[in-house]
Amino acid sequence: MADKTSRSIRYADLNAGDNAETRRLIDAGNRLADEVARLFPSQPDIADRHYWLEAMINHVPDYIYAKDTEGRFLIANEVTVADNGLESLQDLVGKTDFDLHPHEFAQAVAGTERRVLETGEPIFGIEERAIVTKGRDRWLMTSKVPLRSKSGKIIGIVGISRDITDRKSAERLLEGQARLLEMIAKGKPLTEFFNELVLLIEALLPGIKGSILLLSEDGRHLLHGAAPSLDRAYSAAVHALEIGPNAGSCGTAAWRGEQVIVSDVYADPLWADYALLLKSSGLRSCWSTPILSRERKVLGTFALYAHEVATPCEQEQELIAMAAHLAGIAIERKRAEDRISFLAHHDALTGLPNRVLFEEQVDGMLEEIRERDQCAVLAFLDLDNFKLINDSLGHAAGDELLKAVAGRMRASVRKADFVVRVGGDEFIILLNGLPKERDIVLSRLEDIRSAIAMPLQLQGRSLQVSCSMGVACFPNQGRTAGELLANADMAMYRAKELGRDNIQVFTEEMAARAHERLQWQEELREALAGEEFLLHFQPQMNLGTGRIFAAEALLRWNHPVRGIISPSVFIPLAEETGLIVPIGDWALRAACRQLKAWQDAGLPPLIISVNVSARQFRERNWASRVAEILKETGLEARYLELELTESLIMQDVPGAIATMHALEAIGVHLAIDDFGTGYSSLSALKRFPVRRLKIDRSFVTDIPLDADDMAITSAIISLAQKLGLRVIAEGVESEAQVEFLQKAGCDEIQGYFFSRPLSAEAFESLLSSARP
Numbered sequence: 001m002a003d004k005t006s007r008s009i010r011y012a013d014l015n016a017g018d019n020a021e022t023r024r025l026i027d028a029g030n031r032l033a034d035e036v037a038r039l040f041p042s043q044p045d046i047a048d049r050h051y052w053l054e055a056m057i058n059h060v061p062d063y064i065y066a067k068d069t070e071g072r073f074l075i076a077n078e079v080t081v082a083d084n085g086l087e088s089l090q091d092l093v094g095k096t097d098f099d100l101h102p103h104e105f106a107q108a109v110a111g112t113e114r115r116v117l118e119t120g121e122p123i124f125g126i127e128e129r130a131i132v133t134k135g136r137d138r139w140l141m142t143s144k145v146p147l148r149s150k151s152g153k154i155i156g157i158v159g160i161s162r163d164i165t166d167r168k169s170a171e172r173l174l175e176g177q178a179r180l181l182e183m184i185a186k187g188k189p190l191t192e193f194f195n196e197l198v199l200l201i202e203a204l205l206p207g208i209k210g211s212i213l214l215l216s217e218d219g220r221h222l223l224h225g226a227a228p229s230l231d232r233a234y235s236a237a238v239h240a241l242e243i244g245p246n247a248g249s250c251g252t253a254a255w256r257g258e259q260v261i262v263s264d265v266y267a268d269p270l271w272a273d274y275a276l277l278l279k280s281s282g283l284r285s286c287w288s289t290p291i292l293s294r295e296r297k298v299l300g301t302f303a304l305y306a307h308e309v310a311t312p313c314e315q316e317q318e319l320i321a322m323a324a325h326l327a328g329i330a331i332e333r334k335r336a337e338d339r340i341s342f343l344a345h346h347d348a349l350t351g352l353p354n355r356v357l358f359e360e361q362v363d364g365m366l367e368e369i370r371e372r373d374q375c376a377v378l379a380f381l382d383l384d385n386f387k388l389i390n391d392s393l394g395h396a397a398g399d400e401l402l403k404a405v406a407g408r409m410r411a412s413v414r415k416a417d418f419v420v421r422v423g424g425d426e427f428i429i430l431l432n433g434l435p436k437e438r439d440i441v442l443s444r445l446e447d448i449r450s451a452i453a454m455p456l457q458l459q460g461r462s463l464q465v466s467c468s469m470g471v472a473c474f475p476n477q478g479r480t481a482g483e484l485l486a487n488a489d490m491a492m493y494r495a496k497e498l499g500r501d502n503i504q505v506f507t508e509e510m511a512a513r514a515h516e517r518l519q520w521q522e523e524l525r526e527a528l529a530g531e532e533f534l535l536h537f538q539p540q541m542n543l544g545t546g547r548i549f550a551a552e553a554l555l556r557w558n559h560p561v562r563g564i565i566s567p568s569v570f571i572p573l574a575e576e577t578g579l580i581v582p583i584g585d586w587a588l589r590a591a592c593r594q595l596k597a598w599q600d601a602g603l604p605p606l607i608i609s610v611n612v613s614a615r616q617f618r619e620r621n622w623a624s625r626v627a628e629i630l631k632e633t634g635l636e637a638r639y640l641e642l643e644l645t646e647s648l649i650m651q652d653v654p655g656a657i658a659t660m661h662a663l664e665a666i667g668v669h670l671a672i673d674d675f676g677t678g679y680s681s682l683s684a685l686k687r688f689p690v691r692r693l694k695i696d697r698s699f700v701t702d703i704p705l706d707a708d709d710m711a712i713t714s715a716i717i718s719l720a721q722k723l724g725l726r727v728i729a730e731g732v733e734s735e736a737q738v739e740f741l742q743k744a745g746c747d748e749i750q751g752y753f754f755s756r757p758l759s760a761e762a763f764e765s766l767l768s769s770a771r772p
């Protein structure tokens with residue numbers, strides 16, 4: 001039983017039996033009872049009270065102290081003594097903060113205390129920095145009150161300070177993280193971000209130094225990222241370090257893809273080749289952690305260096321993990337941004353800069369060239385017949401061709417030159433810093449053209465592609481990028497006009513022609529709106545019966561000032577602008593309406609033949625448009641024949657065949673115009689649902705003088721006969737030609753020999769007079 005007669009409650013006599021656990025409890029209880037009796041005697045005296053007080057303040061983990069009016073320590077608890085690096089209270093008493101701490105810090109403390117002494121007002125809960133615990137920088141939350149004598153006179157201050165370093169660190173970490181995340185969100189440069197990150201970790205782990213290294217694109221080397229506090233010479237020596245199984249902490253961490261802790265670089269074999277590099281910095285241990293992507297690919301390393309032989313504690317490991325994670329996010333984000341920016345400024349297929357990048361940089365480049373008083377050349381380049389290759393070999397082959405050509409262009413120019421893919425098969429080349437001699441400039445461009453024209457293998461075939469180039473020189477033929485581009489474009493247009501596969505340098509004459517072309521285009525638009533177009537009709541005659549069986553509708557432009565204009569002048573312009581589509585529709589509608597009117601007027605039955613341009617024919621659902629026009633005009637489809645040129649069909653044979661079948665289904669007849677000029681193969685010809693071949697005028701013109709033309713014409717006629725097609729010769733002007741054609745077995749003729757194209761009224765009279 002417990003002894004309740006004294007203040008000391010003892011359990012000494014309690015019988016614990018054989019139970020060891022119970023024995024231990026009884027012993028602990030007795031020890032506690034002895035301690036309580038010692039601390040709280042039944043009759044405490046002054047000395048006891050003093051002792052209690054001292055025991056109490058020594059149990060408190062906060063710093064408690066009193067100082068006189070001169071800032072000298074009078075008394076302090078044990079933790080204050082110890083954390084100031086002293087053995088006993090006697091060592092502290094009489095000393096001031098100036099004796100213990102750096103001047104700047106002591107002055108700040110003295111200032112606060114002076115305020116308390118002078119005002120007599122206490123100060124509660126201020127935050128102040130302190131250097132305690134063997135020189136470690138701490139944060140304290142301090143309250144100071146005046147110390148008064150019994151008479152109420154202020155004789156010093158009493159202070160109590162709580163170490164809030166951990167809380168401050170957590171706050172600083174949070175603030176730092178927020179700042180870093182903001183930097184990522186704002187897309188700040190990576191070096192700036194890395195420096196901030198390393199400095200934050202260094203601030204949280206005093207004495208520790210950090211570094212970030214980035215894995216090179218080839219994945220073999222580590223490149224300098226940031227090391228704001230490390231020796232520059234060391235950072236320089238580490239830059240481009242090859243990663244490997246024994247390449248220090250960082251090289252090995254990047255190689256293994258896992259953390260490598262080297263507590264003593266002088267003793268660890270991983271550092272055998274590198275420890276000397278650290279010698280002058282006094283660093284001893286290095287802990288490196290790989291920075292990983294979301295797919296856990298190594299992007300770089302985050303390393304901490306300490307001056308002692310050490311391994312990271314739990315808190316340090318947490319900070320390392322956080323830093324490596326944030327660095328990973330920043331790197332990935334930057335790479336994604338770079339990729340987006342690259343895609344926005346480059347052509348995805350060829351990797352060449354695109355027009356956006358060109359426009360962003362060209363003015364700056366021209367400015368530099370101007371400052372250096374040099375010349376430059378801007379070439380606008382277009383591949384010849386690219387569409388034909390694309391359509392005949394397919395888009396994949398077209399893409400391959402573009403990539404190959406882009407590579408050849410890039411390889412033919414210097415690094416400082418600019419090769420841009422504008423779109424499709426169009427490119428811009430800007431050659432910098434050239435001499436003024438025209439011959440040298442042209443020979444450089446000829447080299448590029450030759451490089452492009454070298455044979456290349458595409459889908460197992462050997463191909464050669466030519467290009468047309470228009471050139472404008474800076475500064476004489478354009479002082480701004482816009483002027484140069486416009487002038488080079490005009491020169492390129494001229495190169496195309498001259499049969500492609502050549503280079504043309506801009507001249508003022510080209511500008512004048514272009515200006516004129518623009519004016520024509522504008523007038524064409526007005527012509528369509530102002531109903532300035534009309535049709536003439538040229539009869540087609542059956543050689544066997546001598547009867548007019550058809551009329552070809554031929555477009556004319558009745559210009560208010562220039563008078564009647566031939567379609568050979570305006571059709572190419574209309575093709576270029578796309579105006580040929582509405583103009584062609586107009587011609588088709590007008591031709592159908594006219595024939596229907598003649599039919600209604602009781603004229604002999606006739607076929608109306610209408611020319612179709614490539615652009616019109618490629619229009620989506622063009623066949624349905626033809627059907628609509630027939631419906632609208634009331635003409636039966638069987639009276640309409642559409643003339644498609646051979647070259648139009650050959651641009652896209654499968655597409656053309658599909659549209660031809662759609663037209664055939666409506667009931668419209670088809671003829672191949674200009675036959676013999678478009679290289680259609682016999683096998684292709686067999687697949688075209690056409691009724692008539694029209695021998696091109698160029699073969700008829702020199703009959704009967706040219707034996708070759710006669711041979712070709714005969715061959716076309718017999719080919720048509722074998723394929724069961726009717727054949728008509730155009731451009732027939734003489735009796736000799738008629739005789740030859742008749743003998744060769746040609747079915748029909750059209751030409752000035754019989755009649756020139758006539759106005760509707762004149763044609764109507766001709767038809768009426770030819771009535772049987």
Ligand SMILES: Nc1nc2c(ncn2[C@@H]2O[C@H](COP(=O)(O)O[C@H]3[C@@H](O)[C@H](n4cnc5c(=O)[nH]c(N)nc54)O[C@@H]3COP(=O)(O)O)[C@@H](O)[C@H]2O)c(=O)[nH]1
Nearest residue numbers: 554555566567568587611612613673731732733750751752
């Ligand atoms: N897409 C469209 N093209 C059209 C349309 N209307 C005409 N055209 C094409 O314009 C080219 C020039 O036509 P045009 O100046 O009318 O010349 C035609 C005849 O006048 C000419 N011809 C006829 N007989 C003779 C001749 O004996 N000698 C000679 N020197 N020329 C002659 O040939 C032109 C008809 O050619 P074709 O169409 O190939 O039968 C011309 O390419 C027209 O096709 C239109 O509405 N849409």
